[in-house]
Amino acid sequence: MTAVAKRIIDDAVVRKDAKAGDRLLDRAFALAFKGLVYAQIWEDPVIDMEGLQIGPGMRVMCIASGSCNALSYLTADPAEVVAVDLNRAHVALGKLKIAAIRNLPNYERFRRFFAEADHRENAAVYRESIAPHLDPQSRRYWEGRDLTGRRRISHFTRGIYRQGLLGGFIGLAHLAARFYRVDLRKVLAANTLEEQRAIFETELAPVFDRAFVRWLTDHPASLFGLGIPPAQYKALAGDERMAVVLRRRLEKLACDFSVRDNYFAWQAFGRSYDRSPAAPLPPYLERRNWPLLRERISRIDIRNANMIDYLAQSDAASHDRYVLLDAQDWMDDAQLDALWAQITRTARPGARVLFRTAAEPSLLPGRLSTDLLSRWTYRMGQSKQLTARDRSSIYGGVHLYEFAG
Known part of the structure; x- marks a missing residue:
């Protein structure tokens, strides 16, 4: 991991005003977070798309994580999805999926590689059909070795969903x-x-x-x-x-x-997806969406970046939808203000922000500056409905805000 990547993660995770013991725990988590954490993202993209009402012509910014949701948003026909992530392993996973969608010959091969993800021939599929189309950094990641000495791409011959921090925890x-x-x-x-x-x-x-x-x-x-x-x-x-x-x-x-x-x-x-023909899968892995992904895959851009830095470099009034996952739970008040200042600056009329929290209530009241919060309308009733129907079930709240101007 480069010094820049290490700094990006440490800046996001390590609380500067915490006690020494808490900072030590933060640094331990930051160290664990630098490898693959989520082979599959744990937020429900169907709920995201319902709340956000993504549509044609819209520009979406989200956190990449496993890229399942970023890719699934393409089914709603936005003009662009920009997925940012602090973790280079997540970025490499997203770019692997993009290269596979562009270059694998059919849905069956794509499903075997990413939905089943444990076939021995996936090594040859990677070598022949995906690797030549990867950017150098992502290719170095997948062809590099993990702590066991195995090449990381071998995860797809042994079950990618059993790998990474979350796979190990499960x-x-x-x-x-x-x-x-x-x-x-x-x-x-x-x-x-x-x-x-x-x-x-x-x-x-x-x-x-x-x-x-x-x-x-x-x-x-x-x-x-x-x-x-x-x-x-x-x-x-x-x-x-x-x-x-x-x-x-x-x-x-x-x-x-x-x-x-x-x-x-x-x-x-x-510890895997169901393999029956009618198996529930993330939208990007569903057969019916394969033609849409092939057609729209050029609309997604995955970057190794902090979302505040990305937005600070974006034009004013340039985004329609924002998906923050649970990242705000990690932030202090100053970071929240910095993030929402950039969201507000870059938001187009009617923009929407969706995020999740570990606890049930929205964390913004009482923490985000009144001037910033007053420019956004909290959709309380819809947020409660989305929370109740989020199939991932691990968060206390799903929260939806709309730009009031």
């Missing part, structure tokens, strides 16, 4: 569940929501009452694998023990949505 969760004689995959075999709830109540929920689980999750470092930095841990826990919060979020994931229509549940409880 793997450890499955291992811990087996220790307590719980098979998480049972949820995926349920035929009704009633069966899903029965499995959760009888097998999954009791695990969170175990003394060891409560003790372990009381430590912020235990959730680094979820991509949750220490600052966000505090917002997520609130006044409750973390085990209680995690149980409630897992209950929503396991019980509120049919596993036949929720690919997040498959990743959490099965």
Whole structure:
């Protein structure tokens, strides 16, 4: 990792005004965050597109993460999607997907590479059809070696969704569940929501009452694998023990949505996507959207950058939609003001901003400057509806703001 990339991540994660112990935790998280974190993004793109109402001619800025959502937004026909990310592994993953969409011969090959992501022939597919079209930096990343000494591109022959910080965390969760004689995959075999709830109540929920689980999750470092930095841990826990919060979020994931229509549940409880013809998949991986992605792939631009820096270099009134994921949970008040000053400056009339928070309420009131906040209208009712229907289930709130001018 270059010194510039290290600085970008440290500046975003390490709280300058925190106590020494908290800064040490921040630096530990920053170190963990410098590799691949999310092979799949954990925000529901269907909810994003519904709230944002992306349409023709619009310019969208988002955080890339695994690029699943950035690519999925292309199905709504925007003029451009600019996806920025602090993490070079995420940027390399997004550019790998772009090169694959442009150069793989058909949907079947694309699906085997990214939806199943564990076929031995994927190594040859990469070498022959994708690698020649990658930029040098992304190619160096995928052909470089991970901590085990394997080339990173081999993730796609062994299951990319079992790799990275989140993939490892989910793997450890499955291992811990087996220790307590719980098979998480049972949820995926349920035929009704009633069966899903029965499995959760009888097998999954009791695990969170175990003394060891409560003790372990009381430590912020235990959730680094979820991509949750220490600052966000505090917002997520609130006044409750973390085990209680995690149980409630897992209950929503396991019980509120049919596993036949929720690919997040498959990743959490099965560590992969369902492979049946009718499998739930992110929009960019759906067969029906393959022609649209091929046609519109030139409209996406993925950059290794801080979103405040990117917006500061953009023209005034140049963007229509902004997707901030949960990044604001990491920010202090000065950073929030800097971000929203640039969003407000670059927003076109009617622009919309969507973001998520670990806790339920929007974090802007009382923290963002009154002058900036007064220029945006909070769509409270719609935000509550979007939160309830977000299939990823791990966030307390989905929040939608509209530019009032």
